[in-house]
Amino acid sequence: LAPASGISDFGVSHVTLEPGAWSSQRHWHEGEDEFVVILSGEAVLVDDSGETVMCPGDVAAFPKGDGNGHVLQNRSDAACVFIAVGRPAETDCHYPDIDMHLAAGEGFRRKDGGTL
Amino acid sequence: LAPASGISDFGVSHVTLEPGAWSSQRHWHEGEDEFVVILSGEAVLVDDSGETVMCPGDVAAFPKGDGNGHVLQNRSDAACVFIAVGRPAETDCHYPDIDMHLAAGEGFRRKDGGTL
Numbered sequence: 282l283a284p285a286s287g288i289s290d291f292g293v294s295h296v297t298l299e300p301g302a303w304s305s306q307r308h309w310h311e312g313e314d315e316f317v318v319i320l321s322g323e324a325v326l327v328d329d330s331g332e333t334v335m336c337p338g339d340v341a342a343f344p345k346g347d348g349n350g351h352v353l354q355n356r357s358d359a360a361c362v363f364i365a366v367g368r369p370a371e372t373d374c375h376y377p378d379i380d381m382h383l384a385a386g387e388g389f390r391r392k393d394g395g396t397l
Numbered sequence: 398l399a400p401a402s403g404i405s406d407f408g409v410s411h412v413t414l415e416p417g418a419w420s421s422q423r424h425w426h427e428g429e430d431e432f433v434v435i436l437s438g439e440a441v442l443v444d445d446s447g448e449t450v451m452c453p454g455d456v457a458a459f460p461k462g463d464g465n466g467h468v469l470q471n472r473s474d475a476a477c478v479f480i481a482v483g484r485p486a487e488t489d490c491h492y493p494d495i496d497m498h499l500a501a502g503e504g505f506r507r508k509d510g511g512t513l
Contacts, residue, residue, distance in 0.1 A: 316402075
């Protein structure tokens with residue numbers, strides 16, 4: 282939404298997570314905070330703390346560099362709509378569950394640096 | 398919410414606007430974008446475009462320096478809850494409807510620079 286609305290201090294995404302969909306693989310960013318607000322439906326936040334059901338009005342913050350990989354999973358049979366706020370990812374992103382790593386300026390690689 | 402959650406790239410406020418309350422006087426920032434998401438209840442966005450009723454799930458962006466003073470007014474008889482995202486205000490803030498101006502580093506003044 283940010284480009285469409287003329288703001289640039291941070292990015293904003295209006296996301297519809299269909300039934301069964303995941304927002305991403307579980308991940309954390311070295312240098313960018315993230316913040317989400319659930320608008321409708323229901324999602325399960327999966328991170329190192331376990332699983333947390335999020336409902337409309339619930340918010341979650343993912344501080345940069347905390348090492349706690351997170352993902353939103355829609356396990357319901359209805360769409361889940363949420364707002365995500367963050368800054369453009371310019372630092373490494375870590376994916377604890379899979380053999381993938383986002384290296385700043387280099388794109389996605391295997392954890393040993395090999396190509397995907 | 399940002400200090401409590403450990404994020405610092407941007408600020409996040411969870412605001413309850415009681416019936417009859419205004420989020421602010423109508424204002425615009427020279428150097429900070431703002432973004433709001435309505436979670437519950439209803440508010441009237443008043444800006445140079447007129448009046449726009451905002452309902453849960455509605456979002457609005459206020460680009461820095463656009464000169465379009467804005468305010469949320471709760472004219473209903475129920476509380477309105479919204480999330481506001483922005484950065485710490487470090488630049489001048491303009492209040493078109495009243496004799497007040499926020500000068501960076503100097504605090505609130507009258508438009509002629511006099512003390513309030």
